[in-house]
Structure formats: C-alpha cells, structure tokens
Amino acid sequence: MITVPRGLVLSLAALFSTYHVVLGTYSLNQPRTPGPAALAIAAYILATVLSLWPNSPMRMPLWLASFNVAVCVAMPLLVGSQLDGAADNGYATWYVAAVGTLMTITATRRRPALAWVGAAALIVHTIVWAGPAALGSMGVIGSAVWVAVAVILARALAKAGRDARQYALAEREATDWQAAQEAHLYERQVRLAQTIRLAAPMLRRIIARGGVLNAEERQECRYLEAAVRDEIRGRKLLNEAVREQVMAARRRGAIVTLLDEGGLDDLRGLELENVLNTLAAAIGGTTADSIIARTAGDGSATAVTVVGLSSADARLSALGQESPEPEVDLWLEIPRSPLPAR
CATH class of the missing domain: 1.20.930 (Transcription Elongation Factor S-II; Chain A)
Incomplete structure (x- = not known):
C-alpha cells in the first residue's frame, strides 16, 4: 500500500x-x-x-x-x-x-x-x-x-x-495453508517411499509365486503389514533403531502398538534422536507380550510413554484358578530431553 x-x-x-x-x-x-x-x-x-x-x-x-x-x-x-x-x-x-x-x-x-x-x-x-x-x-x-x-x-x-x-492476514493464512499442504505432501511421499522399501521385495515374491505362500511367508507378510501401519500411525516415533527393535519384538510374539499424536512435532535433530534411541532401548530390553508407545500431549515434560504388559500365567487357568489381570512389565516415561541411550 x-x-x-x-x-x-x-x-x-x-x-x-x-x-x-x-x-x-x-x-x-x-x-x-x-x-x-x-x-x-x-x-x-x-x-x-x-x-x-x-x-x-x-x-x-x-x-x-x-x-x-x-x-x-x-x-x-x-x-x-x-x-x-x-x-x-x-x-x-x-x-x-x-x-x-x-x-x-x-x-x-x-x-x-x-x-x-x-x-x-x-x-x-x-x-x-x-x-x-x-x-x-x-x-x-x-x-x-x-x-x-x-x-x-x-x-x-x-x-x-x-x-x-x-x-495481509488472508495472505499469511494462505501461506500457512500452502506450507502445511506442502509438508503433508512431503510426508506422504516419505511414508510412501518407506512403505515401498518395506513391501516391494515381498510383493515381488508374491507375484513370482502366483500368490502361493507357505506359512512362514504369510507370517512375514503380517509383520510387514504391521510395519506399514507403524509408518502411518507411528510417524515421528520411528527411526531405524526403533523399527529394528519393534520387528524383533514382533518376531518373538509380542504385540507392539506405536501411536504418534503430535507430541514430538517440536523436537528436531539430536533431541528427537535421543528420545527415539531411548524408546528403542526400552522395547529391546523388555520381554512383555504387549508393548504400547504413545506420545505425550503438548506442554508435557514427557515425550513418550511406554507400557509393557505381560499376560497371566497360563498354568493357573489349567488348574481352574481365575486368571489374574495382565501384569505391568514395563512403565517408562521418556523425558523430552533424555540422556543419549547406550
């Protein structure tokens, strides 16, 4: 003007x-x-x-x-x-x-x-x-x-x-909207590339065998499907260390759930890597049957909460006794600035 x-x-x-x-x-x-x-x-x-x-x-x-x-x-x-x-x-x-x-x-x-x-x-x-x-x-x-x-x-x-x-306000809002759309597009491209990297070898194998898979290969498909779901729901809770430990936990029979609800959006670089490495160490160090990792809300001093549950002893049910509730095998609150995981 x-x-x-x-x-x-x-x-x-x-x-x-x-x-x-x-x-x-x-x-x-x-x-x-x-x-x-x-x-x-x-x-x-x-x-x-x-x-x-x-x-x-x-x-x-x-x-x-x-x-x-x-x-x-x-x-x-x-x-x-x-x-x-x-x-x-x-x-x-x-x-x-x-x-x-x-x-x-x-x-x-x-x-x-x-x-x-x-x-x-x-x-x-x-x-x-x-x-x-x-x-x-x-x-x-x-x-x-x-x-x-x-x-x-x-x-x-x-x-x-x-x-x-x-x-001017409308222009700023339009700029913010465009930046958000570009960020969403970039994230979709990253997630798609990661999904293709995970699933492409198995998809080629399925095509080569005409869809006929043995039990081991079917179970591997289930692991890959869970990994793809992690890419969608886990978002910033994933790095290579976390992916490796999550897959190892699933291969031993654990149920792993990763939920990123936006609590890590303000973390970058070394701070985010420290949080994720601590999460990977926690998943790799527990024998729980069910592991749930969820980001904390905005403004919280905690970045990620990790809960590991172990099922009740099956021998008690065989003896006719009432099965107790699952036991808490792991409870960890990872702060927003943790010490680097060893």
Whole structure:
C-alpha cells in the first residue's frame, strides 16, 4: 500500500497554518482594537502546535479536539467584534481559513464530529454577523468543503488500512495453508517411499509365486503389514533403531502398538534422536507380550510413554484358578530431553 510520510503531511499543514498567522499579523491594523485579534492569533498558534506535534498519536485526544473547537468558536468572536460585518474587511477575516485549516487537521486526526461542530460554529457566526451572502464572499463555504473532504479522506484511508490488514492476514493464512499442504505432501511421499522399501521385495515374491505362500511367508507378510501401519500411525516415533527393535519384538510374539499424536512435532535433530534411541532401548530390553508407545500431549515434560504388559500365567487357568489381570512389565516415561541411550 502506498503511504505518505507523516513528516511531509505535518510540514504542509504547518505551512498553511503559518500563512494564516502571517495574514492575521499583517491585518492587525484593520480592527478597531488589535488586542482581541492578537489573542486569537496566539490561541490559534497554540492549538496548531498541539495538533501538529510530531510524537502525538494518530487519533487526536478528546481534550485537544475540544480545545480546537473552543478556539474555532472564540476566534470569530474575538476578531469579528472589532470589525464591521457589512464592510469588506479583506485579510482581516483570516480566521475563516484558519478555522477551516484547524478543523481539517482535527478531522484528519479522526475527530470528524468535533470538526463539524467547529465548522458549524463558523457558519452560524458568519450568518449572524455578516449575513448569509457572506458565506461565499468570506470563504466560509470553502472552509466547510475542506472539512468535508478531510472527513471523507480520513474514512477512506481508515477503510483502506483495515482492508490492507485483512488482506495481509488472508495472505499469511494462505501461506500457512500452502506450507502445511506442502509438508503433508512431503510426508506422504516419505511414508510412501518407506512403505515401498518395506513391501516391494515381498510383493515381488508374491507375484513370482502366483500368490502361493507357505506359512512362514504369510507370517512375514503380517509383520510387514504391521510395519506399514507403524509408518502411518507411528510417524515421528520411528527411526531405524526403533523399527529394528519393534520387528524383533514382533518376531518373538509380542504385540507392539506405536501411536504418534503430535507430541514430538517440536523436537528436531539430536533431541528427537535421543528420545527415539531411548524408546528403542526400552522395547529391546523388555520381554512383555504387549508393548504400547504413545506420545505425550503438548506442554508435557514427557515425550513418550511406554507400557509393557505381560499376560497371566497360563498354568493357573489349567488348574481352574481365575486368571489374574495382565501384569505391568514395563512403565517408562521418556523425558523430552533424555540422556543419549547406550
């Protein structure tokens, strides 16, 4: 979005205001008594300096906007009280343009209601003091038009700013969505490549034998199917060490379940490898019949929870005794920053 430097805008407004002060000072000899006009000039200078202060916020404070309105009400009263409304006062009516400039600044700084109050006060004073015909000859209509244009532009710029922020937010969301889609696509490609690496030799063997497999080969297919499921459900719980220990546990008859629910997404590099190596060591070091490894939730100090269950002694059932519940053979909570597994 194209922006105008604030310093340039303030400089232009200061030049316009200075021009009005020069006109007011130049015409001090026209009023019957110059004191009220000089007081009006001083009040106008103070209001302008406060309104154009460089470090002030964009939205003018309410007290300052009210002060500007009070100055715009006082200037016509002070200067007009020393002039003849029926005569051609020339530059002595400098306050008309000054009120328009000050109220334009007020409207630009997001106080349009009070800017209209100041402009309305100037119109009412002119009609009462010099008659309706003076609205055009003294430039009151022009000052009101300035205020109107400032109000319209301020609203248009505010709307443009809101639209720009909404567009920027939409662009960030679109970028995040695209990055997420690319990440999902990359992960799918990685998982597919890993699945092909695992299953391709057995698939070729099945094709070569026409689907006729012996018992050992059928059991190997079941192991491969479980490994493929691990690639889908285990995700970041897998590295070569974990895959090796999981397959070894299954070959000895254990049931292994790996569940990655996103708890490791923030781990990278050595931290993730340490967690996975600790998990592999835990799976390889237990004789449990059922092993479950699950990632912990976000914000937890634990990265992975590993549970190993051993079935009850079958001899108890043979003797007619009630079989006890499975025993916990392994319970391990792997922290997010464990020591490297040996």
